[in-house]
Amino acid sequence: MKNKNPKFSIIVNLKAGSGHAKKIWPIIERELKRKSFVYDCFYTKAIGHAQELAKEIAYKHECDLVLVLGGDGTLHEVINGLLFAKQKNPIPVSYIPTGSGNDFAKSYGISNLPLEALEQIINCKNTKNICVGHYIEQIGGREGYFINNLGIGFDARIVHKTNSSLTKMGLNKLNLGQFSYALKGFSAFLTQNTFELIIGDKHFKRAYISIVNNVPYIGGGIKVSPEMSPFKNGLELFVVEKKNIPSLLKILRLFILGKIDKSPYVHRIKNKKLAIKTKNSQFIHLDGEEFAKAEVNLR
Numbered sequence: 001m002k003n004k005n006p007k008f009s010i011i012v013n014l015k016a017g018s019g020h021a022k023k024i025w026p027i028i029e030r031e032l033k034r035k036s037f038v039y040d041c042f043y044t045k046a047i048g049h050a051q052e053l054a055k056e057i058a059y060k061h062e063c064d065l066v067l068v069l070g071g072d073g074t075l076h077e078v079i080n081g082l083l084f085a086k087q088k089n090p091i092p093v094s095y096i097p098t099g100s101g102n103d104f105a106k107s108y109g110i111s112n113l114p115l116e117a118l119e120q121i122i123n124c125k126n127t128k129n130i131c132v133g134h135y136i137e138q139i140g141g142r143e144g145y146f147i148n149n150l151g152i153g154f155d156a157r158i159v160h161k162t163n164s165s166l167t168k169m170g171l172n173k174l175n176l177g178q179f180s181y182a183l184k185g186f187s188a189f190l191t192q193n194t195f196e197l198i199i200g201d202k203h204f205k206r207a208y209i210s211i212v213n214n215v216p217y218i219g220g221g222i223k224v225s226p227e228m229s230p231f232k233n234g235l236e237l238f239v240v241e242k243k244n245i246p247s248l249l250k251i252l253r254l255f256i257l258g259k260i261d262k263s264p265y266v267h268r269i270k271n272k273k274l275a276i277k278t279k280n281s282q283f284i285h286l287d288g289e290e291f292a293k294a295e296v297n298l299r
Contacts, residue, residue, distance in 0.1 A: 013070030054081025071099015
């Protein structure tokens with residue numbers, strides 16, 4: 001690190017990974033104390049709290065580095081809080097992944113081993129800029145940022161079912177949280193209907209899966225957009241239409257195996273800007289966190 005004695009502002013979500021973070025934080029804290037780092041620690045209390053904490057940290061600007069200990073959802077909130085604070089001199093962000101999926105860490109190259117991730121932070125010589133997605137929801141006027149992906153339809157339904165699942169909690173305790181996404185896929189398959197999707201001048205009448213990706217992975221390491229990277233300026237939208245049950249089953253198998261890019265039924269649109277509409281309400285997620293179930297009109 002450039003500053004030999006940096007001050008950290010640490011945002012900890014002890015509930016991340018169904019309590020996995022609660023076991024990891026004391027290990028990280030001991031190491032920080034052993035190395036004599038100066039830090040302030042802030043614990044999240046509810047959904048959205050990490051975003052508020054990040055805003056307060058940005059406004060005070062009394063630290064050299066924000067360290068996030070949590071999952072992709074916690075990192076998502078912190079990034080939104082810092083960006084909405086509109087800092088003139090942005091505070092760098094670092095991340096120790098302790099969630100279920102940790103797709104951003106995998107995409108960026110951050111170790112899933114907490115002490116190794118901390119060493120990566122300590123040994124880092126320079127900051128790196130990354131690209132994030134920015135959305136504006138036309139109907140309600142909401143806007144924000146996403147680091148991994150924005151999903152509409154099938155995968156957002158999986159997120160809805162997974163996040164309220166006892167299965168996820170059990171698998172997280174075994175450090176197998178990434179499998180909860182795949183296990184809920186079958187349940188989502190039985191309940192997800194097709195929907196009309198309009199992307200600019202393209203019209204898909206029987207859309208089933210629609211995901212805007214900023215990174216290669218979704219759902220705890222399922223590779224869906226191999227060419228994407230947080231260092232690339234641009235997004236990829238991929239759409240799957242439901243032609244018939246046999247073809248859809250083949251697609252879902254490839255999806256779960258991380259080989260969806262091999263399917264001829266996948267439509268891919270790459271651009272820096274996208275306009276997305278649906279004709280009826282759909283589940284929507286941002287970075288694996290539920291956003292809404294609503295009619296979609298996004299830019």
